[in-house]
Amino acid sequence: MKKFINTVDSLLDESLSGFAQAHGDIVHFNPEPRYVSRIALSRPGKVALISGGGSGHEPLHTGFVGFGMLDAACPGQVFTSPTPDQMLAAAMAVENGGGVLFIVKNYAGDKMNFEIAAELLDRPHESLLVHDDVSIPEHQGMGRRGVAGTTLVEKMVGAAAESGYDLAACKALGERVVQRTASMGVALSSCTVPALGHPTFAIGEEEIELGVGIHGEKGRERMALVSASEIVEHLVRTIDQELKPAKAQPVLLHVNGLGATPLMELYLVYHLARQFWEQRGVTIARSLVGNFTTSLDMAGCSVTLSLLDEEMIRLWDAPVHTAALRWGC
C-alpha cells in the first residue's frame, strides 16, 4: 500500500488536524469525540445543519463546514460511520435555538447511528436522507445510496438555513432537492482502504465498473473499457430516464471525480454529458466539476444532474465560505 501515512490508527487525526490548521479561519476540530464545526456559532435561531459519514470522501463533509453550508461534520474512520456520541456532541455544540437538521447519506451504519443520536438529542431536530444514486433500482435492499448529489443538497439547504428557513422548511427543501437529483458513477480502478492495505476489488486492465459506490463496493455491471463517449452515454442515459428533464428545463450538471482522475478527463466527461442534454434542449444553467465526493484513490467519476427551479438557483448562487466551496464572500 503506497500512501502518505504514519500509522493506520493516527491517519484520521493527523489529517483532520492539518485540515483544521489550514482552514483555521473557517473551522475548529474537536478531537474527542471527533467533529469539525464552524469557528463561530451561527446566528441565534438559525437551523443547525450537521452531516457526517465515513472518512475517505474528502472534501465531503468537513470541507463543507462554514458559512452557507454545514454547521458541523462528524468524520468516522475511513468508510466507517461516525458514532452517535460524535453527532450528539456536535449537535450540542452548534445548536443555537433553531433546532438541528441531520443530513444523512443512505447507508445502514450512518442511518442507524444518526437515528440513535437523534433519539438522544433533547432539542428540536429532523433528519434528511440523501439517496441520489440511480445505478441501482429504487427499492432494492437498503435502497439507493447517497453519493455526489449530497454536495448539492448541503449547499442549497445550507443557504436556506442561512437565509432564515425554519427546521421544517429546511427539511422539505432538502427532500425536494433529493427528489430532483440523480447521480451515477463509474470506476476505472478500485481504491485501497488503509486498514485493509490492498484494493477492495480486483479489476482488469481492460475493464470498468459501472454504477460503482463511493466505498469500493462493486457496481451495477462490469464491462469492457470503451471510449469516454460510450461510458458517459451509459451514465447520462440512466440519469435521464430517471429525471426525464423537459426541454428548456434548467439543470445543474455536476461531474465529480472519485479521487485519482485528472481534471483534464473530468472536463472531457463534463463536455460529453453537457452535449447529451443540450442536444435534448435541456438548459445547463449551473455547473460543478472537480473532486467533491471522493472514494480515496479510486480512478473514476460520477455524473449528477439536478432539476433546478428559481428557488434552487437562488440558493445555489448564495454566498458560501467553506474549505471546498467558496463564492460571494
Next chain:
Amino acid sequence: MKKFINTVDSLLDESLSGFAQAHGDIVHFNPEPRYVSRIALSRPGKVALISGGGSGHEPLHTGFVGFGMLDAACPGQVFTSPTPDQMLAAAMAVENGGGVLFIVKNYAGDKMNFEIAAELLDRPHESLLVHDDVSIPEHQGMGRRGVAGTTLVEKMVGAAAESGYDLAACKALGERVVQRTASMGVALSSCTVPALGHPTFAIGEEEIELGVGIHGEKGRERMALVSASEIVEHLVRTIDQELKPAKAQPVLLHVNGLGATPLMELYLVYHLARQFWEQRGVTIARSLVGNFTTSLDMAGCSVTLSLLDEEMIRLWDAPVHTAALRWGC
C-alpha cells in the same frame, strides 16, 4: 491505459471545450490557435498576464485565468510546450495598453517558444521565469524547474497587475516572489501520458521518487517507501536549507497534490510540514492545500514554502475569481 478519453488527438480540445463551458462566466476558449482568455478585456492600461505550458497540470494554468490572476493561458498538448503562435494570438487578444508579462516555467521548450513569441510581439512586454524546484542544484543543466510555486507567483503578480502595478513593477515583484519561494515534490507512482499509453517510469511497490518533476521526469533520488513523517522531513529540510526562514517569519505553506493522492493524505502532509516549521518558530500565515499543479494521474505531492512580507500578504489576500481559486468576489 485506463482513461476517460475518446482519441489521443481529440482529448485536449474536448477537455478545453468542457472547461470553457463549465466556466463560461469567467473564460473563453479560442480553439485556433489554442488559448483561454477572460471573457471580458481587462481595464485599459492594466498589464496583461499570459502564461502557458504543456497540458496535464490542470488546474494550472487555464484554471487561473480570470479576475486577479491571468488574462490568458496557452495550453500545449500533454507535457508539450505551446507554440509561439498561440502566445502571440493570446497577447494580441488581451493586451490593452499596459503591455504583456509572460510568466514562463523554466523548461527548455516553454522558454524557447515564449522567447520567439516575445520577439514577434510588437507591444511592450517582459518575461518572468519561474524556477522554484529546489530538488536539483541551482546551476545544473537547464537550471531549476518551475513547479507548484507558479500558483503563488501568478496569484500575487495577478493581484499586483489588477491594482495598477506597471509592467516593470509586475516583473520585479514576480522575481522577488520567485526568489522567496521554494518547492520540492515526491512521487509514489509514475503517470501515464495518453500518447505514450504506459507509465513514464517504472517504480516498485516499496519505492518512492524524491524530487520528482511534474512531467514524469525521474527525480533526484529513488528511495524506499517510509513513513509520511520521514518523507515530509526530506522535503521540508531541503526547502528550509534553501530559504532559511527566520523565527517569526510569516510564510505561505502550500501542499500540492500531483493528481491521484487523496485530500486526506495531503492534509496529513500539510500537518507534518507545518509542525516542522512551527517548531522552528516560523509563522504559518497563509495556507493552500489541494491539487493545483498536477502531473496527470501521478500519486504524490509537493511542498512549497514562500517567505511573505506585507505586500505579498496583501496581494495573496486580494480578490480573485478564477475556476480554481476564488475568494473576495
